[in-house]
Amino acid sequence: xxxxxxxxxxxxxxxxxxxxxxxxxxxxxxxxxxxxxxxxxxxxxxxxxxxxxxxxxxxxxxxxxxxxxxxxxxxxxxxxxxxxxxxxxxxxxxxxxxxxxxxxxxxxxxxxxxxxxxxxxxxxxxxxxxxxxxxxxxxxxxxxxxxxxxxxxxxxxxxxxxxxxxxxxxxxxxxxxxxxxxxxxxxxxxxxxxxxxxxxxxxxxxxxxxxxxxxxxxxxxxxxxxxxxxxxxxxxxxxxxxxx
Amino acid sequence: xxxxxxxxxxxxxxxxxxxxxxxxxxxxxxxxxxxxxxxxxxxxxxxxxxxxxxxxxxxxxxxxxxxxxxxxxxxxxxxxxxxxxxxxxxxxxxxxxxxxxxxxxxxxxxxxxxxxxxxxxxxxxxxxxxxxxxxxxxxxxxxxxxxxxxxxxxxxxxxxxxxxxxxxxxxxxxxxxxxxxxxxxxxxxxxxxxxxxxxxxxxxxxxxxxxxxxxxxxxxxxxxxxxxxxxxxxxxxxxxxxxx
DNA sequence: CGGCCAATTGACGGCTCTCAAATTCCGTGG
DNA sequence: CCACGGAATTTGAGAGCCGTCAATTGGCCG
Numbered sequence: 399x400x401x402x403x404x405x406x407x408x409x410x411x412x413x414x415x416x417x418x419x420x421x422x423x424x425x426x427x428x429x430x431x432x433x434x435x436x437x438x439x440x441x442x443x444x445x446x447x448x449x450x451x452x453x454x455x456x457x458x459x460x461x462x463x464x465x466x467x468x469x470x471x472x473x474x475x476x477x478x479x480x481x482x483x484x485x486x487x488x489x490x491x492x493x494x495x496x497x498x499x500x501x502x503x504x505x506x507x508x509x510x511x512x513x514x515x516x517x518x519x520x521x522x523x524x525x526x527x528x529x530x531x532x533x534x535x536x537x538x539x540x541x542x543x544x545x546x547x548x549x550x551x552x553x554x555x556x557x558x559x560x561x562x563x564x565x566x567x568x569x570x571x572x573x574x575x576x577x578x579x580x581x582x583x584x585x586x587x588x589x590x591x592x593x594x595x596x597x598x599x600x601x602x603x604x605x606x607x608x609x610x611x612x613x614x615x616x617x618x619x620x621x622x623x624x625x626x627x628x629x630x631x632x633x634x635x636x637x638x639x640x641x642x
Numbered sequence: 643x644x645x646x647x648x649x650x651x652x653x654x655x656x657x658x659x660x661x662x663x664x665x666x667x668x669x670x671x672x673x674x675x676x677x678x679x680x681x682x683x684x685x686x687x688x689x690x691x692x693x694x695x696x697x698x699x700x701x702x703x704x705x706x707x708x709x710x711x712x713x714x715x716x717x718x719x720x721x722x723x724x725x726x727x728x729x730x731x732x733x734x735x736x737x738x739x740x741x742x743x744x745x746x747x748x749x750x751x752x753x754x755x756x757x758x759x760x761x762x763x764x765x766x767x768x769x770x771x772x773x774x775x776x777x778x779x780x781x782x783x784x785x786x787x788x789x790x791x792x793x794x795x796x797x798x799x800x801x802x803x804x805x806x807x808x809x810x811x812x813x814x815x816x817x818x819x820x821x822x823x824x825x826x827x828x829x830x831x832x833x834x835x836x837x838x839x840x841x842x843x844x845x846x847x848x849x850x851x852x853x854x855x856x857x858x859x860x861x862x863x864x865x866x867x868x869x870x871x872x873x874x875x876x877x878x879x880x881x882x883x884x885x886x
Numbered sequence: 887c888g889g890c891c892a893a894t895t896g897a898c899g900g901c902t903c904t905c906a907a908a909t910t911c912c913g914t915g916g
Numbered sequence: 917c918c919a920c921g922g923a924a925t926t927t928g929a930g931a932g933c934c935g936t937c938a939a940t941t942g943g944c945c946g
Contacts, residue, residue, distance in 0.1 A: 406667070406889090420703075448793070475746060477796050477799070477800060478798070479800050479886075480884035480885070481886045482886065483800050483804040483805070483886055484804070485799060485800050485804055487796055498789065499789070499792065499793065500786070500789075501786065501789030501792075502786055502789035502790045502792075503791050504787075507793060508796075518801075527778075527782065527785075530781065531775065531778060531781065534771075534775060537771070537775070537781070538666050538771065539723060541771075541788070542745060542746050544743075544785070544788050544789065545693065545742065545745030545788065546746045546789070547792050548742065548743065548746075548791050548792050548795060549746050549751060551795040551796060551799060552721050552731055552743075552752075552795060553723070555721070555729060555731060555795060555798060555799055555802065556721060556723050556727050556729050558727070558799065558802040558846055559729045559802055559845075559846030560723075560727040560729055560846070561727070562901085563901080563902070587812060593923095593924065593925090594924070594925065594926095595924080599803070601803075602802060602803030602804070603902080603903090604902075604903060605924090605925080606882070606903075606904085606925095606926080606927085607901095607902060607903075608924065609926055610902090610926090610927085612926095613926080613927085625910080625911075625924085625925070631925080641724070641903085642721075642725045642726070642727055755898060768898095806933085807934075809935085831911090837891095837892065838892070838894090839892080839893095846933080847894080847935090848934075848935055849892090850893095850895085850935075850936085851933095851934060851935075852893095852933090853893065853894055853895080854895085854934090855892090857894080857895085869892085869893075869942085869943080
């Protein structure tokens with residue numbers, strides 16, 4: 399517990415913590431971050447896996463075997479309805495825990511597709527559940543991670559239900575910007591890994607509308623955008639728009 | 643385990659199972675349904691609570707103390723963004739587990755408001771987590787219940803992101819109808835407990851649009867609707883619309 | 887009986903989608 | 917290294933749907 403709180407204060411400073419583990423959602427529970435003592439969850443991490451751009455880690459209909467922690471790279475999570483409707487529900491970055499969508503029935507209901515070549519840590523699910531039986535902290539962290547998924551989904555719901563397209567796009571850009579900041583990159587300038595199509599699907603709009611809104615925001619000097627490259631020019635104005 | 647599967651086959655037939663517990667999401671884990679042997683989760687249920695129409699069980703900002711199982715009645719779950727946007731994310735019926743929104747941070751992020759006088763079972767959260775430490779089945783069931791919330795949220799997301807207003811309303815009505823059926827009521831005829839405003843908020847539209855869509859569906863002889871009373875006249879056509 | 891709130895209906899305007907075309911970028915093969 | 921083809925992105929014009937504003941109706945409760 400003590401070590402946990404210390405870590406929260408200065409995660410990037412730990413000399414023995416691999417750089418790629420800095421933002422891991424299992425921070426403090428994984429062996430890679432705790433070389434001094436054995437940890438239950440540590441034994442869950444068996445191996446790593448490389449997925450290339452466009453490949454999927456799992457697909458809707460697959461049986462739940464592993465959860466995954468995205469170690470580097472980025473992905474898109476796509477949910478498909480029985481009638482064939484599709485939507486991107488999330489764009490996870492390094493540190494994110496993937497695969498919780500299968501927890502209800504043991505069958506995945508989403509596709510996880512790599513936006514660029516990405517590295518994953520593999521956590522055999524059965525083993526992980528077993529470990530949580532003996533480790534209260536691990537179990538609670540798993541709960542929190544699941545709950546975070548719900549709340550993030552709810553935020554997106556609010557976005558689709560209550561916001562105009564301008565507000566949604568501004569909100570999306572600010573969200574990426576904050577993620578970049580929390581990962582140690584510049585919040586002012588970054589490269590999007592997803593297509594306009596992906597963004598449109600995520601925000602419940604059409605590609606052309608996404609383009610037009612971005613053009614409008616650029617016209618108003620709030621940001622510069624050229625293809626995948628984004629430069630934010632007026633954070634306050636963007637934040638104001640994204641707040642409704 | 644054996645008793646569990648028996649129960650699934652014929653839950654309403656158990657003579658010792660109170661009628662209001664028939665659709666409980668804790669079915670098989672709660673003492674009320676298992677008088678023969680002690681069960682870990684059973685000890686979590688301490689007391690019951692009555693909330694009147696319009697009153698809230700918990701509100702955004704409240705500290706997580708209990709989870710609740712809705713024993714009878716119905717509620718609406720409302721999420722509020724920092725900037726004041728509001729949306730109804732769910733209309734739980736009897737048997738639903740409430741309060742999981744607080745799992746991420748220990749603070750509720752939703753309001754749970756009674757649509758009619760309702761009875762709740764109270765589950766002290768700390769005790770429940772402790773019990774899950776010693777009961778693998780209980781822990782997994784809790785996982786499933788949380789995961790169900792995520793997937794339901796995702797379904798609504800698909801609805802808001804990909805469907806027209808007609809499709810969303812048809813989908814909503816069919817969803818209510820199926821819930822009614824699974825609770826032993828007629829799927830063809832039922833009374834809505836929520837206002838048009840609530841429905842509109844849930845589906846990401848305006849009150850007037852909800853009214854107009856319902857009028858359109860009635861015009862097409864798919865259903866009759868008068869105030870809160872709904873009678874479905876063409877299930878197949880409605881299902882077809884709700885599937886896109 | 888009166889007042890208030892929920893629900894409904896109509897007219898109108900704006901925003902977003904649809905359809906279409908042009909442009910740019912990227913990877914591949916020559 | 918250059919040319920080429922396909923995909924992603926951008927921009928334009930027009931139509932349709934949904935939101936806004938306003939007025940009316942209908943129920944419920946005091």
